[in-house]
Amino acid sequence: MLRPGTHHRGGFVTTLDAATLRLLERLRPESLPPETGDVPVVAPRRIEEAAEVLAFAGDRGIVVGFIGGASRFDLGGRLEPDVWLSTSAMNRIVDHQVEDLTLVVQAGASVADVEALLADHGQSAILPEAPGSATVGGVVATGASGYRRLRYGPTRDRVLEVVLATGYGKVVRAGGRVVKNVTGYDLSRLAVGSMGALGLIGEVCLKLWPIPRGAATVRIDDPEGALAETYRPLAVLETEGGAAVYLTGTPEQVAAQSDELGGVAEPGHRWPDPIDTAMRFSVRVAPRHLAGAVRMILTAFPEAPLRAQHGVGELTFGLETCDPEDVVAVRHWAEGHGGAMVVLAAPPGSLPGVDPWGTPPVAHGLQVRVKEAFDPHRICNPGKLPGGL
Amino acid sequence: MLQAMDLIAELEGVVGSDRVRAHPLDRRVFAKDSGVKTGPVAAVVFPESAEETARCVRIARNAGVPVVPRGAGTGLAGGAVPIEPSVLMVMTRMNRIVEVDEVSRSAWVGPGLINLDLSRDLASTGLHFAPDPSSQQSCTIGGNVGTNAGGPHCLAEGTTVAHILAIEMVTAEGDVVVVGGDHPDPVGLDLRAVVVGSEGTMGIVTRVLVKLTETPPAVRTLLIGFPTVEDAAATVSDVIASGLVPAALEMMDQAMVCAVENFVHAGYPTDAAAVLLAEVAGHGVGVAAEADMIARIAAGNHASTVRLAKDETERALLWKGRKSAFGAIAQSAPDYYLHDTVVPRTRLVEVLSKIYEIGERYGISLLNVFHAGDGNLHPLVSFDSAVPGELDRVLAAAEEMVRVSIEAGGSLSGEHGIGMEKRDLMGLVFGPDDLDAQARLREAFDADGVLNPGKILPEGSRCFDRAPTIGAAS
Ligand SMILES: Cc1cc2nc3c(=O)[nH]c(=O)nc-3n(C[C@H](O)[C@H](O)[C@H](O)COP(=O)(O)OP(=O)(O)OC[C@H]3O[C@@H](n4cnc5c(N)ncnc54)[C@H](O)[C@@H]3O)c2cc1C
Numbered sequence: 048m049l050r051p052g053t054h055h056r057g058g059f060v061t062t063l064d065a066a067t068l069r070l071l072e073r074l075r076p077e078s079l080p081p082e083t084g085d086v087p088v089v090a091p092r093r094i095e096e097a098a099e100v101l102a103f104a105g106d107r108g109i110v111v112g113f114i115g116g117a118s119r120f121d122l123g124g125r126l127e128p129d130v131w132l133s134t135s136a137m138n139r140i141v142d143h144q145v146e147d148l149t150l151v152v153q154a155g156a157s158v159a160d161v162e163a164l165l166a167d168h169g170q171s172a173i174l175p176e177a178p179g180s181a182t183v184g185g186v187v188a189t190g191a192s193g194y195r196r197l198r199y200g201p202t203r204d205r206v207l208e209v210v211l212a213t214g215y216g217k218v219v220r221a222g223g224r225v226v227k228n229v230t231g232y233d234l235s236r237l238a239v240g241s242m243g244a245l246g247l248i249g250e251v252c253l254k255l256w257p258i259p260r261g262a263a264t265v266r267i268d269d270p271e272g273a274l275a276e277t278y279r280p281l282a283v284l285e286t287e288g289g290a291a292v293y294l295t296g297t298p299e300q301v302a303a304q305s306d307e308l309g310g311v312a313e314p315g316h317r318w319p320d321p322i323d324t325a326m327r328f329s330v331r332v333a334p335r336h337l338a339g340a341v342r343m344i345l346t347a348f349p350e351a352p353l354r355a356q357h358g359v360g361e362l363t364f365g366l367e368t369c370d371p372e373d374v375v376a377v378r379h380w381a382e383g384h385g386g387a388m389v390v391l392a393a394p395p396g397s398l399p400g401v402d403p404w405g406t407p408p409v410a411h412g413l414q415v416r417v418k419e420a421f422d423p424h425r426i427c428n429p430g431k432l433p434g435g436l
Numbered sequence: 437m438l439q440a441m442d443l444i445a446e447l448e449g450v451v452g453s454d455r456v457r458a459h460p461l462d463r464r465v466f467a468k469d470s471g472v473k474t475g476p477v478a479a480v481v482f483p484e485s486a487e488e489t490a491r492c493v494r495i496a497r498n499a500g501v502p503v504v505p506r507g508a509g510t511g512l513a514g515g516a517v518p519i520e521p522s523v524l525m526v527m528t529r530m531n532r533i534v535e536v537d538e539v540s541r542s543a544w545v546g547p548g549l550i551n552l553d554l555s556r557d558l559a560s561t562g563l564h565f566a567p568d569p570s571s572q573q574s575c576t577i578g579g580n581v582g583t584n585a586g587g588p589h590c591l592a593e594g595t596t597v598a599h600i601l602a603i604e605m606v607t608a609e610g611d612v613v614v615v616g617g618d619h620p621d622p623v624g625l626d627l628r629a630v631v632v633g634s635e636g637t638m639g640i641v642t643r644v645l646v647k648l649t650e651t652p653p654a655v656r657t658l659l660i661g662f663p664t665v666e667d668a669a670a671t672v673s674d675v676i677a678s679g680l681v682p683a684a685l686e687m688m689d690q691a692m693v694c695a696v697e698n699f700v701h702a703g704y705p706t707d708a709a710a711v712l713l714a715e716v717a718g719h720g721v722g723v724a725a726e727a728d729m730i731a732r733i734a735a736g737n738h739a740s741t742v743r744l745a746k747d748e749t750e751r752a753l754l755w756k757g758r759k760s761a762f763g764a765i766a767q768s769a770p771d772y773y774l775h776d777t778v779v780p781r782t783r784l785v786e787v788l789s790k791i792y793e794i795g796e797r798y799g800i801s802l803l804n805v806f807h808a809g810d811g812n813l814h815p816l817v818s819f820d821s822a823v824p825g826e827l828d829r830v831l832a833a834a835e836e837m838v839r840v841s842i843e844a845g846g847s848l849s850g851e852h853g854i855g856m857e858k859r860d861l862m863g864l865v866f867g868p869d870d871l872d873a874q875a876r877l878r879e880a881f882d883a884d885g886v887l888n889p890g891k892i893l894p895e896g897s898r899c900f901d902r903a904p905t906i907g908a909a910s
Pocket residue numbers: 469470504505506507508509510511512514515516527547568569570571574575576577578579580581582583584585586587588634635636637639640641642762763851852855888
């Protein structure tokens with residue numbers, strides 16, 4: 048039970064007054080994610096309540112951390128919030144326009160549930176394929192995309208509308224529930240990958256795709272060659288276990304494309320298992336450098352599980368332990384090729400001196416000003432973004 | 437405050453006297469885009485590099501004169517038309533394809549490059565730039581970035597924003613910065629995603645890294661005639677709901693078809709109340725089945741004629757009909773006003789019938805040609821602005837059409853943008869807090885109102901009092 052007064056936690060001192068405590072009690076969630084430790088958690092049921100919490104926190108300088116399914120808890124700078132704001136009580140499907148292929152959903156809805164519902168209608172929001180506990184809001188906030196982005200583009204291309212509780216405590220709606228829209232500045236696209244820097248994402252409208260009936264996974268030896276020869280595969284993936292082309296379309300087309308590739312074809316899409324090592328990294332380069340990135344990782348860490356997306360330019364790999372210097376060397380390589388190396392997950396203290404993102408973007412001044420515009424009191428997930436933003 | 441002559445002399449100091457124009461005739465020519473409004477021009481500059489652009493922005497900024505970027509001026513929302521006396525930065529000389537990376541499928545290009553020139557130049561590589569606005573023979577890539585342009589093939593491929601990887605631009609302070617990158621998910625806030633569609637208010641685009649798309653190996657194009665507009669619209673809704681994603685799905689009503697036939701003689705059925713131009717593209721085996729399926733859905737909605745283009749020549753002819761629609765109008769009336777709203781695709785039939793009703797009530801001559809697959813409506817009114825009161829009547833009808841689209845859950849603009857044309861209608865779709873948030877974002881990029889001030893957001897969008905724009909202060 049929380050009491051008014053000063054709380055000491057991990058070197059931080061927080062003063063909780065009676066009004067804050069009343070608010071916390073009112074919005075206490077039913078169950079607490081373990082990642083939140085002994086920090087109080089509030090779970091608003093409506094986006095207006097989230098805005099109320101943020102307005103309140105802004106006035107008092109209370110630092111708020113946002114939490115969804117905690118599947119990407121470690122991504123970005125470490126948070127030491129005074130309060131966690133959880134989307135667990137905002138998990139409804141608001142509107143599914145089956146025939147218009149749009150879905151309005153609250154941020155806390157689980158990706159797995161949403162995709163299962165859509166699959167019943169032969170549709171998909173093309174969210175990541177092995178989401179674990181991820182929520183829709185979390186996927187949008189981290190800008191995560193699945194393997195199918197080679198064909199369908201990144202998640203950003205499907206976010207049509209966002210409802211946001213901003214760092215200055217207002218509810219803001221941006222974009223619209225139509226598949227094509229240029230009405231004003233599109234804050235919904237800015238929210239994708241914003242890591243909570245602008246505020247809490249409460250609700251989104253997503254563009255859906257119909258799932259074609261034909262599907263096959265074809266094992267091949269030469270992913271770059273297969274990519275060049277196959278018209279619009281769903282994905283061309285390479286793992287420590289080999290490479291495969293993922294095909295989709297009418298059954299006849301998939302059969303024809305499988306024959307053209309000449310490898311071993313299995314019906315359906317068998318996606319690689321998620322990497323579950325303690326440390327996980329993402330190397331991002333222009334697609335022409337991806338094969339080089341694969342060679343580099345295989346040389347540096349011959350045992351590491353890896354998932355390389357040919358044609359996209361992303362490679363993720365996992366390690367149980369490592370010398371931080373080796374990670375720095377990988378980053379050096381990636382940045383030297385114009386790309387980036389991002390730490391997706393690492394136990395606290397395991398990578399001293401390694402920044403989670405690497406070199407901040409060139410236009411850092413603009414990044415700072417946009418952050419300040421939406422979070423003037425610096426209370427929303429502060430320090431999550433590159434450059435300590 | 438610099439005098440006008442000093443401003444021009446300073447600009448000439450950067451780009452030379454042949455690339456600064458301020459003759460009254462030049463000011464007139466650049467006072468409007470392809471929309472209906474005009475504005476005051478202080479000087480017209482044709483920069484050839486980011487560095488020149490940056491220096492000109494700093495000069496204008498110090499002089500207290502706003503800067504308005506401009507491509508080909510084919511915009512329809514007044515985006516490139518100044519509201520206060522401004523320096524126009526016309527980017528058409530920066531029109532090079534700087535570098536093509538066929539493996540990564542991307543290219544750095546100058547903002548002044550004509551959209552179609554890029555795809556034509558790349559034809560031998562099997563790649564193209566997917567956004568294909570009907571104006572693609574004349575509009576620029578920089579303008580496409582400015583408006584987040586769409587086109588018939590954006591139904592399957594997405595609008596311009598899905599095809600822009602990185603942008604080099606000159607900021608309101610006159611700095612050259614790059615947003616985005618050549619690799620997936622560059623770290624930090626995705627500023628590139630909001631610069632696209634910002635209509636020249638967040639930066640002057642001086643170089644663009646575009647994503648290139650594989651040209652499909654097989655294409656089938658169908659022209660389908662219907663006895664009623666409702667049947668054609670119902671076919672669109674049914675095709676979308678069927679799980680098929682055509683490469684394009686365009687609709688024209690009878691008035692438009694007749695105008696086009698007189699103009700290009702593409703063999704469109706002039707007795708049909710509406711036609712659909714449908715295209716499927718992809719692997720050879722898939723497209724035949726998809727074309728069949730569209731024909732079947734159309735037959736179920738009483739299609740009177742189905743014509744499948746038998747070769748590339750016939751396909752090109754059918755598309756010529758669609759892409760010449762606006763040229764065809766020019767022959768029947770001195771002026772035309774083109775609307776642009778979006779509605780959910782399930783409500784096309786209902787909204788279209790209301791639009792015809794509005795046209796009838798105002799007694800205006802109305803034609804429809806539009807990106808039906810996206811629900812993107814383009815009612816087109818031909819009129820004669822020399823007739824007193826005519827333009828006002830057209831604009832009043834336009835506003836009603838916007839309202840019925842929004843009441844159906846739609847939006848103000850699908851691809852032409854807000855500019856000055858629809859600025860004061862923004863309140864129809866956004867509340868004060870929504871507009872305030874957009875104003876905050878713009879301020880983060882341009883606190884002093886240097887870049888294209890007065891566009892997109894209605895006055896008073898910022899909830900607290902803000903400093904007047906530098907132009908207004910002078
Ligand atoms: C016949 C006709 C058909 C059309 N069909 C379509 C269509 O199918 N789809 C569609 O989307 N549009 C269409 N349009 C509208 C228009 O062609 C597009 O909006 C196009 O993207 C504008 O390009 P532009 O080079 O002419 O830009 P401009 O009109 O010169 O400028 C448009 C906006 O972009 C800004 N801008 C231009 N260059 C830059 C730059 N380098 N940096 C920053 N900002 C810049 C301007 O300030 C302005 O706000 C059509 C227009 C006509 C006349």
